[in-house]
Amino acid sequence: MKLTLTNVTKKFDQQTIIDDASFTFEKGKIYGLLGRNGSGKTTLFNCISRNLPLDGGQIAFDEEGVSRQNYENTDVGFVYATSHLPGFLTGYEFVKFFIEVNQARIQGIQDPSVYLLEAGIEEKDHHRLLRDYSYGMHNKVQMLVTMMVHADVLLLDEPLTSFDVVAAHEMKKLIIAQKENSVVIFSTHILQLAQDLCDEIVLLHDGKLTSISAERIHDANFEEEIIALLSTNSEKQQMVSKTVVPNEAGE
Numbered sequence: 001m002k003l004t005l006t007n008v009t010k011k012f013d014q015q016t017i018i019d020d021a022s023f024t025f026e027k028g029k030i031y032g033l034l035g036r037n038g039s040g041k042t043t044l045f046n047c048i049s050r051n052l053p054l055d056g057g058q059i060a061f062d063e064e065g066v067s068r069q070n071y072e073n074t075d076v077g078f079v080y081a082t083s084h085l086p087g088f089l090t091g092y093e094f095v096k097f098f099i100e101v102n103q104a105r106i107q108g109i110q111d112p113s114v115y116l117l118e119a120g121i122e123e124k125d126h127h128r129l130l131r132d133y134s135y136g137m138h139n140k141v142q143m144l145v146t147m148m149v150h151a152d153v154l155l156l157d158e159p160l161t162s163f164d165v166v167a168a169h170e171m172k173k174l175i176i177a178q179k180e181n182s183v184v185i186f187s188t189h190i191l192q193l194a195q196d197l198c199d200e201i202v203l204l205h206d207g208k209l210t211s212i213s214a215e216r217i218h219d220a221n222f223e224e225e226i227i228a229l230l231s232t233n234s235e236k237q238q239m240v241s242k243t244v245v246p247n248e249a250g251e
């Protein structure tokens with residue numbers, strides 16, 4: 001199973017966020033998506049999950065030579081950076097509702113409390129309203145329900161940043177387990193997390209996607225390398241080279 005992006009373009013008004021970007025993500029790997037603030041990581045996830053239409057190009061699921069562009073929103077698991085949970089339900093009620101709606105896609109269904117405990121939500125909190133859950137607890141519930149359905153593609157927008165050290169350790173193990181069934185892509189600003197979890201780093205910079213090979217992830221100067229790559233600005237570079245060339249020619 002592969003997720004293939006071909007010449008993908010996404011604009012907001014006149015601003016081009018994703019600019020003719022192509023990339024192939026494969027099942028069995030965890031990809032770390034790195035980019036500057038506002039570079040378009042969440043936008044890219046919204047395009048992959050069909051929350052936003054593209055302005056150009058295609059996104060397809062490729063399996064055994066068959067390319068499928070008409071995949072469903074539900075084929076993509078998306079853990080949002082900000083919570084989208086209904087505050088008027090308790091944690092238990094929400095997980096129960098989620099199971100009822102998705103029962104055809106969940107193997108070996110158990111009581112909601114089993115899942116909540118697995119995600120690190122203590123029993124005393126199961127029947128509290130979600131609006132009274134902490135930010136980290138919200139993220140745990142989001143992560144838990146997304147992982148219950150084993151989607152072909154799993155997108156995690158800045159995961160783990162709100163988790164305590166124990167929960168983060170458990171969630172890392174869960175994410176690693178997901179790569180057996182899914183293409184896993186997570187966005188992060190934490191380089192250490194990318195180094196710990198990823199098989200490949202993908203940079204989103206100037207609207208384009210580029211890969212950094214797995215061997216370089218653990219280089220001693222990895223951080224400097226990423227900073228240098230994300231600090232370059234192709235437009236500025238072009239302007240600089242345009243101004244440098246005439247000067248040199250004029251010597």
Ligand SMILES: Nc1ncnc2c1ncn2[C@@H]1O[C@H](COP(=O)(O)OP(=O)(O)OP(=O)(O)O)[C@@H](O)[C@H]1O
Pocket residue numbers: 012017035036037038039040041042043044
């Ligand atoms: N619905 C929208 N309408 C107009 N502009 C938008 C919309 N959503 C995002 N943008 C703009 O698109 C750009 C990319 O935003 P996005 O949230 O995808 O970046 P990001 O890489 O996820 O940023 P961060 O790392 O800060 O979370 C930003 O300039 C943002 O203001």
